[in-house]
Amino acid sequence: MNDFWDFFWLMVYSFFFVAYLMVLFQVVADLFRDRELSGWWKALWILFLIFLPFLSALIYLIARGRGMAERQSEAVMRARSETDAYIRDVATTSPADQIASAKALLDAGTIAPAEFERLKTKALA
Structure with missing residues (x-):
């Protein structure tokens, strides 16, 4: 104890x-x-x-x-x-990086051209 x-x-x-x-x-x-x-x-x-x-x-x-x-x-x-x-x-990420990744998605066929343009416009805004 x-x-x-x-x-x-x-x-x-x-x-x-x-x-x-x-x-x-x-x-x-x-x-x-x-x-x-x-x-x-x-x-x-x-x-x-x-x-x-x-x-x-x-x-x-x-x-x-x-x-x-x-x-x-x-x-x-x-x-x-x-x-x-x-x-x-x-x-x-920089706008150039965003546009490059969206272009890679467009080239892979993951997104449509209209979606690519929308992402590019958003990145440049």
């Missing part, structure tokens, strides 16, 4: 340690993401995080939590727009 409780408390401590590490990494990432905070303040926060880790992480979350959420949201939106732009750039 003692082994069970030892294992249980090990899991509890491990959970809180991993949760603390996640908070710590988020705080450090937010420090370097913040463009308004000077380098000296960033260095001071890092020193506090090294010497008083739990207290300084808690104070950081209380004092700068709102800005932290806004910066995270901006970073996510920026990444999403860059991803969308990349997908649009890669996924779209």
